[in-house]
Amino acid sequence: MAQGRLTVVGTGYNVAGQVTPEALTCVQRAERLFYLVSDPATGAWLKSQNASAEPLHHCYREGEPGQAACERMVERILAAVRAGHEVCAAFYGHPAICVPPGLESLRRARQEGFPAQMLPAISFEDCLFADLGVDPGTHGRILCEATDFLLRPRRFDPTASLILLQVGAIGLVHFREDTTPNRAGFRLLARALRQQYPESHQVALYRASQLPILEPSIVWIPVSELPEAPLSTNSTLYVPPLPRRPLDQEMLTRLRQAMSEV
């Protein structure tokens, strides 16, 4: 029997438009293709590229913790690898960013001795930088999942931009087909942010475009109005940086001195 192999790829957020040529080749050549995507058009497109394509959405069960769905997905993927197939698993966005079955299937395949790789892809954050026109390299940026940000208070530097994921799903653990945003959790987050930022500081609620005919959703509002801001379960919050700190003159002098000695 041939040795199984796993490649994990991301599809980005625009049907076929953000799939890299390398990922597309893997999708097309796989003997078994599994996918978890966030819109039906991408699923249909994947099926058109590879007749073996199987959705992983059915791994969700109403009322179950998401972790159970993740475990089911990983096992379905791994079963095909163990059976000796060349397997491709395609996930929305970037398969390493907030897509637990992506990294977990990779880790487990390697642990079991199978060749496995993950290919880079376009994440929601890449879309955000492009749509908002911001450069994360200028001021730095901090990226946190919103529930974790609230539950594990951390010291962070507000002169770097802050990106919080899943701000509409704070505290939501169980899968529900008709999940609505958790406004109460979001208000707690808004209160926490008011301790770090001026009330007038403008922030953006962002959702990447899911289809090529739809625009991204970008709503700029001051921190003071966050509690009642329009929200969806997959909203991301972008908090621009506060003004830059002054230069450390002592460090600047030392740097100049060190460079003059080169």
Place this chain on the structure above:
Amino acid sequence: MSKRSEIIADFMAKLSVDPALRRRFKDDPSSLKDESGLSDEELELLAGGGPDQVLEALGGDATVNCCVLFTGEES
């Protein structure tokens, strides 16, 4: 997914890789009737409908809520 939904999805895939086609669609959706295989009503829905209406027209097995993920469970 129904046959009509498949045709809409196929059109979405074409739009996703072709900015010029997207511009034509935005300027005059009905001009793509033959190319897309869609009816005037379907093109009108895609051009003027909100995200929910468009996703409903696509049908299929993905739901937005499948993106609600798995954090916050560990201690």
